[in-house]
Amino acid sequence: MGRRILVTGLGTFWGSRVAQTLEQDPTVEVIVGLGVDEPTVPLERTEYVRADESYSILSRLVKAMAVDTVVHTHLVVDPSQMPAAQVHETNVIGTMNLLAAASAPESSVRHIIVKSSTIVYGCSSSDPMWFDEDTPPSRPPSTRIERSLDEVEGYVRDFALDNPDVAISVLRFSKVLGDELETPISRSLGLPVVPAIAGFDPRFQFVHETDVVRAIMFVLEQQVSGVYNVAGDGVLPWSEVASICGKRTFPIPPYGTAVAGVALRRLGVDLPDELLALLRYGRGVDNSRLKDAGFRYEHTTAGTVKTFAEEARLRATVGDPHPTYRFEQDVETFFRHSPAVVRDAPASDTDEQADR
Amino acid sequence: MADPADLPRIHEREPVTPPTTSRAIVPFPSPPEEPADPDRLGDVDEWGRSERWREIARTIYEPIYRDWFRAEWQGLENVPTQGGALLVANHAGAIPPDAPVIMHGIETELGRPLYGLADHMFRDLPVVGTLWSRLGGVVAHPDNAYRLLHDQDQLVLVFPEGIKGPGKHVSQRYQLRRFGRGGYVEIAMRAGVPIVPIAVMGAEEAMPVFAKSTTVARRLGLPYIPLTVGYLPSKFVLRVLPPVTFDVEPGQHRYSRSRIMDESEAIRTRIQDALHDMLRTRRSIWFG
Numbered sequence: 001m002g003r004r005i006l007v008t009g010l011g012t013f014w015g016s017r018v019a020q021t022l023e024q025d026p027t028v029e030v031i032v033g034l035g036v037d038e039p040t041v042p043l044e045r046t047e048y049v050r051a052d053e054s055y056s057i058l059s060r061l062v063k064a065m066a067v068d069t070v071v072h073t074h075l076v077v078d079p080s081q082m083p084a085a086q087v088h089e090t091n092v093i094g095t096m097n098l099l100a101a102a103s104a105p106e107s108s109v110r111h112i113i114v115k116s117s118t119i120v121y122g123c124s125s126s127d128p129m130w131f132d133e134d135t136p137p138s139r140p141p142s143t144r145i146e147r148s149l150d151e152v153e154g155y156v157r158d159f160a161l162d163n164p165d166v167a168i169s170v171l172r173f174s175k176v177l178g179d180e181l182e183t184p185i186s187r188s189l190g191l192p193v194v195p196a197i198a199g200f201d202p203r204f205q206f207v208h209e210t211d212v213v214r215a216i217m218f219v220l221e222q223q224v225s226g227v228y229n230v231a232g233d234g235v236l237p238w239s240e241v242a243s244i245c246g247k248r249t250f251p252i253p254p255y256g257t258a259v260a261g262v263a264l265r266r267l268g269v270d271l272p273d274e275l276l277a278l279l280r281y282g283r284g285v286d287n288s289r290l291k292d293a294g295f296r297y298e299h300t301t302a303g304t305v306k307t308f309a310e311e312a313r314l315r316a317t318v319g320d321p322h323p324t325y326r327f328e329q330d331v332e333t334f335f336r337h338s339p340a341v342v343r344d345a346p347a348s349d350t351d352e353q354a355d356r
Numbered sequence: 357m358a359d360p361a362d363l364p365r366i367h368e369r370e371p372v373t374p375p376t377t378s379r380a381i382v383p384f385p386s387p388p389e390e391p392a393d394p395d396r397l398g399d400v401d402e403w404g405r406s407e408r409w410r411e412i413a414r415t416i417y418e419p420i421y422r423d424w425f426r427a428e429w430q431g432l433e434n435v436p437t438q439g440g441a442l443l444v445a446n447h448a449g450a451i452p453p454d455a456p457v458i459m460h461g462i463e464t465e466l467g468r469p470l471y472g473l474a475d476h477m478f479r480d481l482p483v484v485g486t487l488w489s490r491l492g493g494v495v496a497h498p499d500n501a502y503r504l505l506h507d508q509d510q511l512v513l514v515f516p517e518g519i520k521g522p523g524k525h526v527s528q529r530y531q532l533r534r535f536g537r538g539g540y541v542e543i544a545m546r547a548g549v550p551i552v553p554i555a556v557m558g559a560e561e562a563m564p565v566f567a568k569s570t571t572v573a574r575r576l577g578l579p580y581i582p583l584t585v586g587y588l589p590s591k592f593v594l595r596v597l598p599p600v601t602f603d604v605e606p607g608q609h610r611y612s613r614s615r616i617m618d619e620s621e622a623i624r625t626r627i628q629d630a631l632h633d634m635l636r637t638r639r640s641i642w643f644g
Contacts, residue, residue, distance in 0.1 A: 125476045125477070125479035125480045125495070126476040126495065126497070127495075127497075128495070128497040128499035128500050129402065129403060129404075129494065129495070129497075129499075129500050129503075130402070130499065130500075130503060135499060197482070198482060198483075199481075199482020199483040199484075199485070199486060200482055200485070200486060201486050203400075203402070203404060233393075234393055234396070234402070235402050236396070236398075236400075237398065237400045237404070239398075240396070240397055240398045240400065243397050243398075244395070244397060254482040281479060284402065300393050300395065302393045302395035302396045303393070303395045305395070306395045
């Protein structure tokens, strides 16, 4: 029997793409996606179930579908996406319900993958230059997102202690750059001049969009348990990141940066507090644990920035090459479940076919 | 593109062979890092240090080093040419000149890059902080020190007296303050590298502290504001003492606190004795 996978946040960027990649794998029997929003990419055999932010329907779903793997991609790491209260609801309450459903007495869940972020390490001047998975943050969490992710990881740790027979993979992704993903950093790098804090030129580390999905698939297929940093090799100073993108930097005052951030937001340049801290101190995480487990990155940090810049250049000339997709519930249900649709003959009918 | 994982890890690379000793500025290999990523435009390494910036700094600093301070090394053969080592020195001068002199000296005379550990306060300073980082400054966090010494076989410089050294009144010169809580000894033990003590003579007089005020300084976030004049052209003599190794197992989670304190005090005493020895034979502050 193949794997039965539940993906949270099917409507998010990562949920859609993880589901899309899972569909390519023939050993995956069933894929169910849960989400507030509809999927953003065309999917063939993933079932979509609409849910509210807190996934109250989740335990019923897990039980009904005998899900054995849960891929929890719906953790918000970009505060510009939604208001603060909603972030808490999505991250903390959503994860609580997920873990409650998975820890129910007859739960069939055997593997949970959590897409977390290196934001949990915080960003301050007393940080070590490299965080490995066991390094604690040097300060208590200072921003809302950090606090919520910290709580989420705490719940996951507790779950792991209470349920030792369930494999838990926590993947802490560094900042992501890619052709399609839009983040405050990618928007900043898309401006004619890139913001930087005057007098600071910290180290940045990136992971490529495709490596994010590959890492999730790797951990899912190999069933590796544990906490892993996922980030490309190498760190780049911010000025070099801007140079690779062919941009110059404009200075933000180093004192009173928060005030400048508010002013910039009025002008349409969104720099959340996490990004302002990163632009001051940067962050590097050690990625060797996942590499030792057998994962091979396709892009280094510099390579990620370079491909991002190349794609941005292409998009600036020919526009967005990816067609927009609109999810239609009735159409998808028809294709998946209607008896009128001719499906491939199941395996038990091969004798019949051979006779023909 | 080559798979980064197939390229040799840092500790498997060939050791650095230094050029023959000369006072001239010689180019030497950048600090070992992940083999050059072809997509990179600059040479800033993972610690923020840039060999290009170091070359410019060395060019600018050479006349100060050679003609103003006339730095003279004794026992330089005690600094290992391969492998990690923790260099420990006494610290003095209102704005200490000993750190740049030691870094310049080691890099030009020995041909090995040197990283300097300092308080994280540097990282909070605009411009100065970035400059400090580009020239080899690293925050004094035990994880950083371990990675530099153990994983990357680098030379690391630390001043255990901390801010107490430069804050000394001129009447207290060459009387070494307590070497912290011995944290540097624990770092060397854990990383399994020797400690190389260096006694620096000349920094005390290069920028002597005649008086200091703490009241106004505290409001500005500084430890003190000194009354000083600098840099005066005192003669620098740097004596490298034989390395101290520890017969303990590296990589332990904790080491005996009393052992650490004893070793730290022993190193402080050795540097103090070496300073007294050098001061005895010094005829003139300015000419040695």
